Amino acid sequence: MANIKFIKEDKEVVAADGANLREKAIENRIDIYTFMGKMTNCGGYGQCGTCIVEVVEGGENLSEKTDFEKRKLRKKPDNYRLSCQAIVNGPVTIKTKPKS
Numbered sequence: 001m002a003n004i005k006f007i008k009e010d011k012e013v014v015a016a017d018g019a020n021l022r023e024k025a026i027e028n029r030i031d032i033y034t035f036m037g038k039m040t041n042c043g044g045y046g047q048c049g050t051c052i053v054e055v056v057e058g059g060e061n062l063s064e065k066t067d068f069e070k071r072k073l074r075k076k077p078d079n080y081r082l083s084c085q086a087i088v089n090g091p092v093t094i095k096t097k098p099k100s
């Protein structure tokens with residue numbers, strides 16, 4: 001089991017190991033998309049880059065970055081992930097809609 005803590009929303013949710021971060025957020029009504037992202041997101045296929053989050057703690061408990069993330073997040077800090085590409089395997093702390 002893994003706890004996912006969303007700091008902006010002050011919400012902690014429990015996920016089974018292997019859960020998809022974006023799906024868990026949506027399931028728990030955590031808003032991961034900005035206004036534009038809501039209109040244009042790819043639905044979790046790693047194509048749009050709008051589901052970006054900042055991993056504040058526990059980055060080592062997420063799956064490795066996918067090739068798409070590596071490309072899409074090239075200019076972003078190392079601890080940024082595309083939530084639809086990240087599989088949760090342990091406790092993590094997430095900041096949604098990071099600036100930059």
Ligand code: FES
Nearest residue numbers: 044048049051084
């Ligand atoms: S939802 Fe499009 S890249 Fe994650």
